[in-house]
Amino acid sequence: MSLQIATVLILISSSLCANEKFSFEGYKLIQITPKSVHHIQLLDSWENNPDFDVWNRIKSIEESVDVALSPKAFEHYKSLFKLASIPYTIINDNIQKLLDREQESMIRNVGSRSIVGKYARYTEVMSFISNMEIDNPDIASTYSFGKTFENRDLKVLVLKTSTSQKNVWIDCGIHSREWVSVSTCVWFIDRLIKDFRNSDPVATDLLNYYEFHILPIVNPDGYEYTHSTFRLWRKNRRPNSGSSCVGTDLNRNYGYKWMVAGASLNPCSDTYAGPSADSEVETKSVEKAINDRQGEWDTFVTIHSYGNFWMVPWGWGSTQIPDYSDLYSVSKIGVDALKSVYGTKYSIGSPANLLYSAAGGSFDWTYAVANIKYSIALELRPGRGEPDYNYGFVLPEDRAPAVGEETYVGLIAMIDAIRNLNRKN
Incomplete structure (x- = not known):
């Protein structure tokens, strides 16, 4: 050297x-x-x-x-x-050793100009989606629909063509320590644009039918805090009145079945649901962005880590939703396509039945309140039994490209299946 x-x-x-x-x-x-x-x-x-x-x-x-x-x-x-x-x-x-391994993997990649497949900072992600808009003016645009407590933009990239009819929402990074989630949204954007430019028939058909609204970081304040100060922070960063503890779990704050299960009223808890439903600016802003286009959405996908789960509502309780069989069918198509890439196995079901009950989640709200039938939540790698499982939230950065690629293939397959169902009906 x-x-x-x-x-x-x-x-x-x-x-x-x-x-x-x-x-x-x-x-x-x-x-x-x-x-x-x-x-x-x-x-x-x-x-x-x-x-x-x-x-x-x-x-x-x-x-x-x-x-x-x-x-x-x-x-x-x-x-x-x-x-x-x-x-x-x-x-x-010694969890610090996991964090050190993650940092080492990031240092090795830092010479690359592209943030695709990396654990990029908030400003880098914002520059990335701005550049996508500049470089692809015929299909890409952006809009900001809110400011966080620390004055960061909640910024969405839209990909569409002149014939796009219905909308797909994809968001990442609602829990700030889940870095591979954010990198997966970036990977999805990059790959979809490349596939469209290369005249891939599925990507072309999808962009000719759908507007993709992609929010790479739902929780930018928390995300930046994990990079600068406390790697395992989960919540947002708004101070809580009457408490020295900061932050609300945004995925317990949505205004459907708030505090019914799996959430806390203790401001110091990682699952603190906030002082009331929809109390947080990030929650209210996402709800408004979706409500402003009421009736236009076909699909809502929120991406978390970790565990290898492809989930459908409900999160709040074990009652089966009326559309369960339809959501299971398209999810199975996505899971099978994802598995075809590297052999990664996902389990399909509701959080309440696969994991535990947790109320106030975003995809329960989109299904029940915004009436988005295909509301899906993913828990990315690592999964139980895999070699990387013990890394948990601190999966080394050199694993991120594989996670992004298989997730892209799975999501594209599912969304295309939903599009085909719409054409038949």
């Missing part, structure tokens, strides 16, 4: 760490396996505690739950696990 390149890498590394970041040194990622209904009830109660950071769970007996704990919290809960006879294993004894 030349001295010049070495100097550049040192400067890059220093700039990435210029802001004082919270260290997760000694934090443990543990896997808990509930053996009884009582154990599940205890996990439910602990999930409201700010020191009990649930990363991923399936709410049933014998299904493991991933939890991150500080050294102090681990000592506290370890004694509670023992008292309740709840088995657990330590799957990573």
Whole structure:
């Protein structure tokens, strides 16, 4: 390595760490396996505690739950696990090492000018969609439909042709620590434009029928905070009145079945649903953007990580929606297409049945209130049983292109299936 390149890498590394970041040194990622209904009830109660950071769970007996704990919290809960006879294993004894691995992968890619397949910052993503508009004036436009508490734009890229009839909404990054979600929206934009320019028949047909409204970062304040200060932050960054704790879980704040299940009224909780339904500017802005085009939407997709789940409403409860079979059918087409790329397997179903009940989610609102029949939520890689599973939210950046590619193929297949159904009806 030349001295010049070495100097550049040192400067890059220093700039990435210029802001004082919270260290997760000694934090443990543990896997808990509930053996009884009582154990599940205890996990439910602990999930409201700010020191009990649930990363991923399936709410049933014998299904493991991933939890991150500080050294102090681990000592506290370890004694509670023992008292309740709840088995657990330590799957990573130092979460900071995962974050270091993620940063190393980002430093290796930093020389590339393109942000496609990378964990880009908010300003880079905004520049990317502005450049897409400039470079593709015949099909691309942008609009901003709100400002966050920290005065960042909620900016959407629209891709369409002169014959587009119906709309598709895709958003990413509602939970700020889910970086691979944001990179997947960027990948989707880049690939759809390239496919259209290369006269790919499916991309051409889709853009001739649909307007794609893509919001790459629903929660830009939280997203920037994860890059600059606290990597595992989940909520937005608006202060809470009467509390020193900041932020609301935007995916518990939507005004349908608010606080019915799986949410907290504790402002310090990661699942804090806000002081009232639709209290947050990000929530209200997305709802207004969708309501302003009421009746024009065919599909709503919100992209999260992690776990390999392709989900349909409801999130708030286990009752089956009237359109379940239709949503399952098109989801199966998407899941099969996604699997064809790298063999990644997804489970299909509702959050309440696959994972746990959680009310106030965006796709419950779009299905029930905005009347968007095909309302879908994805939980991207890594999935249980995969080699990368223990990375959780901090999947190394060099995995992001594969996630973006398979997700693009799956979503395009599903959306095309919905378009074909519309043509038949």
